[in-house]
Amino acid sequence: LFAFAGGWTGEWKVIRSRPVSGEALPPVDRLAVLSGDARIDARWILRGVTSYERYVTFDEKRELAAKQPALGRPESTCAALIPIRKSSEWWQLAADARRAVLEDSSHHIRTGMRYLPAIARKLYHCRDLGEPFDFLTWFEYAPADRNAFEELVDMLRGTEEWQYVEREVDLRLVKED
Amino acid sequence: LFAFAGGWTGEWKVIRSRPVSGEALPPVDRLAVLSGDARIDARWILRGVTSYERYVTFDEKRELAAKQPALGRPESTCAALIPIRKSSEWWQLAADARRAVLEDSSHHIRTGMRYLPAIARKLYHCRDLGEPFDFLTWFEYAPADRNAFEELVDMLRGTEEWQYVEREVDLRLVKED
Numbered sequence A, B: 001l002f003a004f005a006g007g008w009t010g011e012w013k014v015i016r017s018r019p020v021s022g023e024a025l026p027p028v029d030r031l032a033v034l035s036g037d038a039r040i041d042a043r044w045i046l047r048g049v050t051s052y053e054r055y056v057t058f059d060e061k062r063e064l065a066a067k068q069p070a071l072g073r074p075e076s077t078c079a080a081l082i083p084i085r086k087s088s089e090w091w092q093l094a095a096d097a098r099r100a101v102l103e104d105s106s107h108h109i110r111t112g113m114r115y116l117p118a119i120a121r122k123l124y125h126c127r128d129l130g131e132p133f134d135f136l137t138w139f140e141y142a143p144a145d146r147n148a149f150e151e152l153v154d155m156l157r158g159t160e161e162w163q164y165v166e167r168e169v170d171l172r173l174v175k176e177d
Helices: A058-067 A088-092 A095-105 A108-114 A143-157 B058-067 B088-092 B095-105 B108-114 B143-157
Strands: A002-007 A012-021 A030-035 A044-048 A078-086 A120-125 A135-141 A165-175 B002-007 B012-021 B030-035 B044-048 B078-086 B120-125 B135-141 B165-175
Touching: A044 A135, A058 A108, A078 A143, A095 A108, A108 A143, A135 A143, B044 B135, B058 B108, B078 B143, B095 B108, B108 B143, B135 B143
Parallel strands: none
Antiparallel strands: A002 A030, A002 A044, A012 A030, A012 A165, A078 A135, A078 A165, A120 A135, B002 B030, B002 B044, B012 B030, B012 B165, B078 B135, B078 B165, B120 B135
């Protein structure tokens, strides 16, 4: 269990917070990334769990394992936290239909792979926790890869999969100890 | 969110509680099925959420929807609660590998379908909640279908999928208002 706490403390300075679809998150100055049930004074706290892969195939998993960098690289002083909620229409699709939209049509996994190892990514699940979002995706990259990151999110937002996104907030952060 | 509370109250009388793999659950007389965050004095409480389908395909979903009865049929005075935890080996498999074991090799969905509508079934997910089990499966059936139910669980326990089950408890219940 991880907690993303928006407020006045934490090593990440929030440089932008923008609602892409649906309701915004209350504005905050800093973000703390905490593990477990840590208690912290914050304006909001979003919780999620790292969980097993819902759609990734054996071949994709092997390729991801080979290319995916760890979080916390010293040069990765830029980050993004993108909380997303999908529509009930999405969740009512059968598993094969969701995979078909996510990858066969939208190339979500393939597109993310193309930006590895530059753009590190970690997915937290929160739908089953009764949280306001279904997923929290965390990205880390170096300042030189800022344009690549914009390209990646723009590409994903143009896909069929994104037609099922009913709430999305995009927070950009820089590391400031 | 649902809660299965084992203790001294509830409409279901526990007639048997047996560890199939791993640790048993402390013995209880009765079981209450509660929704939400209900507070109750109990010996143990297992929580789970009804969630989206992880493996069921479009065709299977349609067939299930056509055959699956609702819970709470008056003649269904027998029930079973089967909490299961799978091994970390299972959870590290890619999504397509898990589906291949679950259905192509073990026919989990197909086998359950053969016992519809006699044996009603509802799956609760709890792995991402940090619970002691990954799933709670609830079955309801009439006394005349007891043998069919034994056949169903015996068949599933003989499959490749069940080699990944590291903890399983089998509770049998009868309705007693």
